[in-house]
Amino acid sequence: MKIVFQHSRTLPVLGxxxxxxxxxxxxxxxxxxxHQVVLIGHPESKVCDYGIELIACTDGDPTKxxxxxxxxxxxxxxxxxxxxxxxxxxxxxxxxxxQMGEIFIKNSVFVSKKHAExxxxxxxxxxAIDLNExxxxxxxxxxxxxxxxxxxxLAKASWRVKNLAHAAKACRKTKKHLHVAGGxxxxxxxxxxxxxxxGGDEKMQIMRSSDAxxxxxxxxxxxxxxxxxxxxxxxxxxxxxxxxxxxIISTDTGFIVKNYQELVSVLKNPVKTFDPKIIRKHVExxxxxxxxxxxxxxxxxxxxxxxxxxxxEPTYQFNVRAQDLLPF
Numbered sequence: 001m002k003i004v005f006q007h008s009r010t011l012p013v014l015g016x017x018x019x020x021x022x023x024x025x026x027x028x029x030x031x032x033x034x035h036q037v038v039l040i041g042h043p044e045s046k047v048c049d050y051g052i053e054l055i056a057c058t059d060g061d062p063t064k065x066x067x068x069x070x071x072x073x074x075x076x077x078x079x080x081x082x083x084x085x086x087x088x089x090x091x092x093x094x095x096x097x098x099q100m101g102e103i104f105i106k107n108s109v110f111v112s113k114k115h116a117e118x119x120x121x122x123x124x125x126x127x128a129i130d131l132n133e134x135x136x137x138x139x140x141x142x143x144x145x146x147x148x149x150x151x152x153x154l155a156k157a158s159w160r161v162k163n164l165a166h167a168a169k170a171c172r173k174t175k176k177h178l179h180v181a182g183g184x185x186x187x188x189x190x191x192x193x194x195x196x197x198x199g200g201d202e203k204m205q206i207m208r209s210s211d212a213x214x215x216x217x218x219x220x221x222x223x224x225x226x227x228x229x230x231x232x233x234x235x236x237x238x239x240x241x242x243x244x245x246x247x248i249i250s251t252d253t254g255f256i257v258k259n260y261q262e263l264v265s266v267l268k269n270p271v272k273t274f275d276p277k278i279i280r281k282h283v284e285x286x287x288x289x290x291x292x293x294x295x296x297x298x299x300x301x302x303x304x305x306x307x308x309x310x311x312x313e314p315t316y317q318f319n320v321r322a323q324d325l326l327p328f
Contacts (some may be wrong), residue, residue, distance in 0.1 A: 001300060002036040004073045006065050008058075010042045014199075016249055018225050020096050022036060023079055025130040027052050029293040038073070040065045057201050074271040077301050089303045091296075094119065096217055097323075098220055098316030106308040109299060111223040112244030118220055125299070126247075127223040128292035129283070134232040136280050137208060148270055152204075152210035152235065154226040157183025159218035163240070166260050168192050170214070174267040178214070179206050182226075207233045212254070212270075215239040216263055218325045224248065228287045234276025238266055248287075253279045259328055 005027055013020040025045075031037045031051035043056035057065045062082065069076060075089045081104050083213040089254040091107045098119055106257065109123050110116035119222050151171060156182055168185050171178040177191050181203055184194035185238040197208060207213075213230040214237075221243035228248065230237055237254035239245040246256055253274065257263045299309060316322065 001297075002070065002072060002074045003300065004040065004069055004076045005039045006040040006057075006076070006078060009012065009041060011039065011045045011047055016069075019079060021129075022095075022127055022225070025128070025289045026293055026296070028130070029289045030293065030297075033297075035297075038070060040068050052223050058277060065180060068069075074304055077296070077300075081326075087308075089300075091299060091303050091309070093125075094222075094314075097220060100316060100319065100321060102180075102316050104311055104314040106310045107303050108310060108314050110314075111139055112247055114220060114243050114247065115222040116314075118317050120312070120317055121310050124311045125292060125295045125300075126244075126287060127225050128229075128287045128289045129225065129228055129232060130289045131232065131284060134204075134229065137232065139234060139276050140239040145311040146284060148176065148211040148267070150164055150179065150210045151267070152207060152230060153178055153180045153182070153215075154207070154213060155182045155215065155217075157185060160325060161217055163216045163218045163328060165218050166263065166328055167214040170260065170263045173264055178247065178266055179210060181206055198216050204233070210235060213237045213286075214263070215245070216257065216328060217242055217245070218328050219323060220326075221245055229278050231287075232283045234279045236265065236274040236279060240326075240328060250282065 008021055009020055011020060012024045023122060027037050028050045038053045038055060040055045040057050047054050055068050057068055060284055069088060071095045076084055078092040081092055083105050092105055094104060094108050094110050109125055110119060110121055111127045111233055113124050116122055153164055153167050157164045164185055168178055170189050172189050179193045179195060181198050183197060185192045207230055213235050215227055217240050223244050227237050231253055237249050239249050239256055241256050241258055249256060255266050257266055
């Protein structure tokens with residue numbers, strides 16, 4: 001199958017980049033599975049080393065890159081909402097929440113069940129990570145041998161919906177240490193440690209040195225790749241009940257807390273212990289890039305045969321903005 005992608009940023013990304021990393025991992029896995037993968041993208045992209053053909057295009061203007069789509073392409077896979085003219089089968093992954101009144105193409109795929117539901121769809125493929133980039137180093141202790149003292153906040157700190165405010169407040173109240181990776185907390189406390197926007201080995205070391213991750217988002221999180229990144233290192237996750245989190249966080253991998261008081265209670269006394277190996281296995285079984293790619297191949301076949309993935313055009317279902325804060 002000849003599968004064409006279009007992305008304007010350099011791939012693979014060298015530092016932070018959530019969507020870009022998923023796109024890249026997906027393309028690489030498709031190539032591993034024997035498919036012909038083409039990227040119409042930035043000329044400095046280093047994808048050829050991974051068996052991916054690069055068609056250089058520095059301009060993200062669709063009137064420019066559309067003309068570069070090979071005539072023998074079986075399908076075009078986009079990572080944004082766009083109606084490609086012509087007869088080439090097209091599928092689009094929707095990574096974020098829509099705007100009020102936004103209408104998506106019928107062959108849209110969302111990144112979690114809840115994400116699909118709030119856009120009037122039932123088509124989703126969970127995001128995933130390439131576990132080759134997340135080697136697991138078993139912890140030298142179990143949770144019943146050491147109390148939780150070091151917590152991780154891995155998200156864009158400046159974005160209010162990610163709710164660093166309550167994570168930091170809870171850690172200060174319970175005198176626990178919080179490591180903020182993805183920006184900084186603008187306050188003074190010996191319990192809050194700012195690491196900025198980081199990636200690579202530095203991020204891995206902070207994850208491995210933490211006891212659990214706090215992710216108390218106040219919006220319908222489309223997926224939350226940071227959650228499975230942390231879980232890949234055996235970390236339990238304490239999350240809010242919004243968006244995809246109840247799909248990702250099981251009783252064996254963390255807690256769902258409904259409000260600040262419940263978050264404080266869990267930090268003081270986790271009630272139960274978790275096995276890091278089981279948490280890692282949860283990611284391997286459910287959120288590896290191979291399963292992700294194989295799920296998309298099934299959808300590619302349907303679209304190539306002329307089927308529409310959604311009976312009607314998906315659209316954001318609420319009359320309030322997705323980024324308006326939910327209660328916590």
